[in-house]
Amino acid sequence: xxxxxxxxxxxxxxxxxxxxxxxxxxxxxxxxxxxxxxxxxxxxxxxxxxxxxxxxxxxxxxxxxxxxxxxxxxxxxxxxxxxxxxxxxxxxxxxxxxxxxxxxxxxxxxxxxxxxxxxxxxxxxxxxxxxxxxxxxxxxxxxxxxxxxxxxxx
Numbered sequence: 001x002x003x004x005x006x007x008x009x010x011x012x013x014x015x016x017x018x019x020x021x022x023x024x025x026x027x028x029x030x031x032x033x034x035x036x037x038x039x040x041x042x043x044x045x046x047x048x049x050x051x052x053x054x055x056x057x058x059x060x061x062x063x064x065x066x067x068x069x070x071x072x073x074x075x076x077x078x079x080x081x082x083x084x085x086x087x088x089x090x091x092x093x094x095x096x097x098x099x100x101x102x103x104x105x106x107x108x109x110x111x112x113x114x115x116x117x118x119x120x121x122x123x124x125x126x127x128x129x130x131x132x133x134x135x136x137x138x139x140x141x142x143x144x145x146x147x148x149x150x151x152x153x154x
Contacts, residue, residue, distance in 0.1 A: 015114060016051035018095060021059035022118055025091035028064055035064050062098045070097045077137045089127045092118050096135055100142045108143045112136065 023045070024038040033041075038060050042048060063070065071082050074093055082090055096115035099106060112135045119128035140147045 013050060013052040014055050016047050017053070017056040017059065018114055019118060019121075020045055020047060020051050020056050021063070021095050022088070022091045022122065024056075024060045025063050025094055026087050028060075029087045029091055035061055038064070059095050059098060062102065063094045066098065067094065070094050070101070073097055073101065073138065073142070074134065077134050086124055086127065088122045089119060089124070089131055092123065092127075092131055093134060096131070097138065097142075100135070100139060104143070108139045108146055112139065 020042045024042050027033055027041065028035075028038055039057060042051075042056060042060070043053075071094075074082060074097055078085070085093070092115050096111050099111045100108060103111070112132065115135055116128045116132045119131040123131065
């Protein structure tokens with residue numbers, strides 16, 4: 001039982017890290033704060049003790065360092081410029097894109113599901129559908145063989 005609880009706890013810590021990372025990336029998009037300031041703010045959050053601090057730092061540092069590259073991966077899939085997206089949905093998409101691109105050990109479906117769940121909590125009314133649609137179209141280009149190929153619609 002302890003082993004199963006430890007696994008659940010580990011998953012929960014990573015989920016909490018994603019949540020704090022999205023909030024930090026949101027702050028970065030809105031204010032242009034430094035990574036140091038963003039991480040310091042995250043450390044002050046009530047939820048921080050429940051988060052994986054290494055994963056949190058990896059996400060925040062990765063998104064801020066690779067923002068242009070991540071935006072370039074997303075741009076062809078968006079119906080408007082990224083700057084016109086809700087900053088919350090944009091932060092979620094950037095974090096998930098980084099995970100799809102760099103964390104190949106995490107199944108693509110897990111990355112998408114986590115992003116959709118964050119969008120349900122933090123995004124607009126239909127934000128989770130938008131996030132799901134964009135990431136669903138992005139996954140094949142970043143995860144090729146892992147993503148099942150879809151046949152033509154019938």
